[in-house]
Amino acid sequence: MVKVDSLKKYYHKSSLFGKVRTVRALDGVSFGIRRGESLGVVGESGCGKSTLALSLMGLNNPVEGRIEIDGTDIASLKKEELRLFRKNMSIVLQDSLGSLNPKMRCGDIVSEPARIFHDLTKTEITDKTVTAFEQVGLSAEYLKRYPHELSGGQRQRINIARAIILKPKFTIFDEPVSSLDVSVQAQILNLLSDLRENSEMTSIMISHNLSVIRFLCDSVAVFYLGKIVEYASVNHIFERALHPYTQSLLDSSFDTSKINGSFAAIEGDIPSPENPPSGCAFHPRCPRKMNICSEIAPCEKTIDGAKVFCHLYQ
Numbered sequence: 531m532v533k534v535d536s537l538k539k540y541y542h543k544s545s546l547f548g549k550v551r552t553v554r555a556l557d558g559v560s561f562g563i564r565r566g567e568s569l570g571v572v573g574e575s576g577c578g579k580s581t582l583a584l585s586l587m588g589l590n591n592p593v594e595g596r597i598e599i600d601g602t603d604i605a606s607l608k609k610e611e612l613r614l615f616r617k618n619m620s621i622v623l624q625d626s627l628g629s630l631n632p633k634m635r636c637g638d639i640v641s642e643p644a645r646i647f648h649d650l651t652k653t654e655i656t657d658k659t660v661t662a663f664e665q666v667g668l669s670a671e672y673l674k675r676y677p678h679e680l681s682g683g684q685r686q687r688i689n690i691a692r693a694i695i696l697k698p699k700f701t702i703f704d705e706p707v708s709s710l711d712v713s714v715q716a717q718i719l720n721l722l723s724d725l726r727e728n729s730e731m732t733s734i735m736i737s738h739n740l741s742v743i744r745f746l747c748d749s750v751a752v753f754y755l756g757k758i759v760e761y762a763s764v765n766h767i768f769e770r771a772l773h774p775y776t777q778s779l780l781d782s783s784f785d786t787s788k789i790n791g792s793f794a795a796i797e798g799d800i801p802s803p804e805n806p807p808s809g810c811a812f813h814p815r816c817p818r819k820m821n822i823c824s825e826i827a828p829c830e831k832t833i834d835g836a837k838v839f840c841h842l843y844q
């Protein structure tokens with residue numbers, strides 16, 4: 531359903547003295563997701579997760595590499611074709627208030643994709659909108675409300691309703707619960723789990739919270755500085771992770787000192803994606819590094835169906 535091959539996204543920034551600095555936000559990423567499956571994307575702040583989300587949505591051009599969704603090579607689409615193709619795709623952003631237009635009523639926000647992409651009558655649009663509200667557990671009473679009149683959890687439900695109103699084939703959730711109170715997070719997670727069970731939706735779930743990934747995903751891609759370092763089934767990742775970075779993430783996620791589910795406990799600073807370390811980019815922080823690690827970048831190895839980039843495995 532989704533095939534990504536050697537995806538690269540570099541941001542070029544001009545500094546004060548005219549020197550151009552390059553941030554390698556995505557540096558050769560490849561993976562696939564089968565229809566109806568959910569891929570979890572994890573990694574520390576700045577590793578390229580949101581860049582991946584925007585690139586897959588065609589909102590971050592130009593990119594290098596190939597993105598194929600439901601058999602269509604996204605790069606082959608002209609501007610208008612891409613706009614129409616987007617009705618098959620949707621995204622839920624992390625910031626539930628910032629991603630909603632404060633001047634629009636919630637009913638208009640949710641129905642927007644139906645009005646833009648489809649040649650539907652007013653009644654059909656209203657029916658679809660009410661159904662989407664019902665699916666996310668909001669009564670029709672909320673159609674007339676403005677975003678600021680809703681709680682954080684209700685606003686995120688509005689975001690999700692807008693994302694699912696056209697029953698998209700592919701949805702990306704970028705940190706859908708991280709800005710919410712713990713009590714509301716559980717409601718939204720149960721809602722996402724129900725949607726997953728009751729629809730054919732293929733999805734990507736980006737989260738700092740590994741419990742969220744374990745609850746909602748079939749497979750997991752672990753990102754470090756714009757690259758995938760391990761890519762495997764959710765059971766593999768949680769029961770027998772191979773890469774030292776994945777193991778550090780798992781250890782840190784059980785550290786009660788972590789703040790808001792972030793991976794604060796991993797030792798050492800995250801290197802800059804403008805100047806990534808040589809060889810394996812994780813070597814300055816890796817408890818198991820060897821001489822070769824700072825010199826040669828590890829290639830992909832497949833172990834028990836898991837893909838891992840680390841010199842520990844032959």
Ligand SMILES: Nc1ncnc2c1ncn2[C@@H]1O[C@H](COP(=O)(O)OP(=O)(O)OP(=O)(O)O)[C@@H](O)[C@H]1O
Pocket residue numbers: 541542543553554555573574575576577578579580581582803
């Ligand atoms: N528009 C942009 N221009 C320049 N650099 C950018 C831009 N967007 C992101 N970056 C840089 O690209 C890298 C990846 O950013 P990205 O937002 O994808 O990370 P992330 O994994 O989503 O982080 P977080 O967990 O904090 O949301 C970072 O170094 C970031 O500073």
Ligand code: SF4
Pocket residue numbers: 773774775810811812813814816817818819820823828839840841842
């Ligand atoms: S390649 Fe070396 S430095 Fe990198 S994760 Fe594996 S052991 Fe650690």
Ligand SMILES: [Mg+2]
Pocket residue numbers: 579580581
């Ligand atoms: Mg992000």
